[in-house]
Amino acid sequence: MVCFCSQLNRPGQRHWSIIFSTASRERLKKKKMPFISKIKRQTDYNLFPSSTPIVIDNGASYFRIGWAGETEPRVIFRNIVQRPRHKTTGETVSIVGDHDPALLKYFDCTRSGPRSAFDNDVVYQFEIMEYILDFAFDRLGANGSGIDHPVLITECVCNPVHSRSKMAELLFETYGVPSVAFGVDTAFSYKYNQQHGICGQDGLAICPGFSTTHVIPFVGGEPVYRGSCRTNIGGYHVTDYLKQLLSLKYPHHMARLTWEKVEDLKMEHCYIAPDYFSEARLFQKGTKEAEDKTRCWQLPWVPPPTEEPPSEEEIARKAAIKERQGQRLREMAEAKRSSRINELENELHGLGFLLRQLEQVEANDIPSFLSATGYVSKQEIESSLAKVTQSLRKAKGEPKSEQAEVEEKTEASMNEKYPLIHIPDNMLTSEQVLNPKEPKLKKKKKKCIIIAIVIKLLLAMVSIQLKEKRRQIFLKTTTEGRQRAKQKRVEEGLERERKNQEDEERRLENPELYAEQMRAKYKELSERIDQRKRLKTNGSHTNGNNTSGGVGRGERLNAAQRERMRLLTTAAFDRGKGEDTFGAKDEDWQLYKLMSRDNDDDDEGAEADEAELARVSSRLQEIDPKFVPKQELVPPQSAAEAPRLRPLTKEDFQIVLGVERFRCPEILYHPNLVGIDQVGLDEMTGVSIRRLPSKDEDLEQRLTSSIFMTGGCCLFPGMSQRLEAGIRMIRPCGAPINVVRALDPVLDAWRGASLYAAKLQFTEQTFTRMDYYEKGEDWLRRYQLRYTL
């Protein structure tokens, strides 16, 4: 609404342009430092009149805001918002930009990752945009009721109208901005450098940015969007690629590889190779040049405290303590033993006394006498007496040969115990069943009726006898089996002893040969085990992993499992025509008999092999001082944890950047490497020139002789040479090619915009709130800034 012309002749304006020209020469220094945010609150907001435009460079990576006519933006920060919860108060707050991570410890940042308002390079999340603008204006020092300055804000090339109108609405409605202008950041950068003579009036501007790369031809100082070209690859993809590669190579250091850290690494170490494959070959051959180019990032690491060999005093002291402890234990054992011996002797005496008493008592009174003592029969007393004497003997520590005698005695008694076994079935009589251990009792003869009853009883008893006989057979066989097993063990022990002696003899006569043989055997065994293990882990890894997806081809590496699968599938498919008639006939189920059960063969073989390996390795360790048992070789990429079988060294905590240094920026030239099916930087120029509406060779020559690079990604070393080589490949021979870089690829866009907004005619390019509402969306769609004023 306000006509600005009257206010523009103030003396202060000339002051700005003077600052401008002298400071520009300093920008020729190459800035390789990562960008540092500037978020101090400015205090001079009120010193600027309402006519001074505010210039905003709304980039996907950084947001820059400042006053028109100045050379540096006042406030710069990362274009992200986080909304964490405060740990103690619990309220959700908004934090804009990147801040000191130490301060963020008061907030619970688990659920709130940094969020951007951009999708590709178009603003779509206006709530986040509002937070960002809030923060930016606040830090610029805004106070009062509304932003009373015209605003120049940058957008992407051919911004969709939806995004543009929402942005205009936000600025007009929420902030009360009087007028707004939209421009493209690449164009501003180009114009700025054109004024400084870097590029001509006709030229190609190439801007590899954060998430996209643009190529825009300039004819007559104005961008020709019809000839422009955009590939959806940028610095974000390069950083992401590097992060993924490093995470896959060093999975145990994944916590250290945050996105910010990887971005720092990228900015410091990545470069573009003039020819990718020749550079890769250098590294493959391991030449000295490759060694020089490899960078190594040492993570903080504390070596574990080395244990000094205990000194003499330590050893003596520990030995004394052990001796004392041993002594104490021995005393305790001795005391226990003597008390037990006493107990047993008492028991022995008691039992002996009982027996003698039993002999004195009459036969009739035996049962009553026995019940008083708690034993059921005389045999029981005798057997417990025998047991007590035996344990007494053991406690007294008599040699074991006695035990063999005892065993023989028990064997003899066994024969007595199992008299029934030897008697064939049909000769078993009732008497032997009723009292299997005692001699025949006297029985009086009865009359015939009683005989009949007795016969019936006999028949019943026979079955009981059979049961009894079976029980005795079973007991006998089990005890015999136990004895046999013991014998076998003894024999095996003897055999092993014999083999060891033979081994020793062999070793003594020819140590060299023996060692060689051992080593060969060890190697063979370990290889076999490794292979089997690899098959198994591959199978078991895929078996246990649910996210692998796809057909479980890896699960059936085992031959037995493959066979099983084959049988099942043939059964399922070769049956009737179309219908599944498996199982209708009984023979079908025989199929399952053909399949071996899972993993049974492998396990047995594996165990035998492993036992053998252990034996061989222990042998080798004894005889060969140089032998080091080969630890489990798990390849570093697949180890989920650092190999812990050997002590961690300094090298485990180093992250080596070799090939990755030039592999990651390569995706700018070959987006196919990350699966994006579009042209790379060098081809984009060809596409752009081809798309131009007018085919004029002279114009094309002019374009290629002024190829201008801007944007954060063009700071990679080696970018210009590579681009030139690439463009030379696609242009006709002899065409002039000249690649120039912006004075400051990162800040030039803002500077160009600032310069533009400071001009008098800038106001004609803006549109006001009334314009926006009256003229409608169609007009807004066709709105384009004119860059040459």
Place this chain on the structure above:
Amino acid sequence: MEAEVIEAELVLPTYLSFKRVQMYEKYPKGQSRGRHWKHLKQILQAENYQNYPPDEPNYVNIESPPSMHPCKRLCDMTGYEAPYYDPRTNLRYANAEVFKLVRSLPSEYVQRYLALRNAAVVLK
């Protein structure tokens, strides 16, 4: 709030004098905030670029075409030139040692390497 947090002015204040409509008025608490923003795909669909003349530059038609050059075959793990690929896992490898490593990778890593190239099996 802790003293150093306030001093650093980390948190965005809820009331700002230069705004006509404050955030808490615009987005009252309790309502779902983010779901009504259209994503880029939806924005482009709503633009209806087919109604306008095709030679007018718009967001969609300035996009670059696919590459004409033959695609570079890089080893997935080491980054060297890789003329071979493993039919079981679909990974590219440069030589026999790398092949050993490729075959011993657990399936999760295989999928991640393939995802770098956008060639992973995605189950929908």
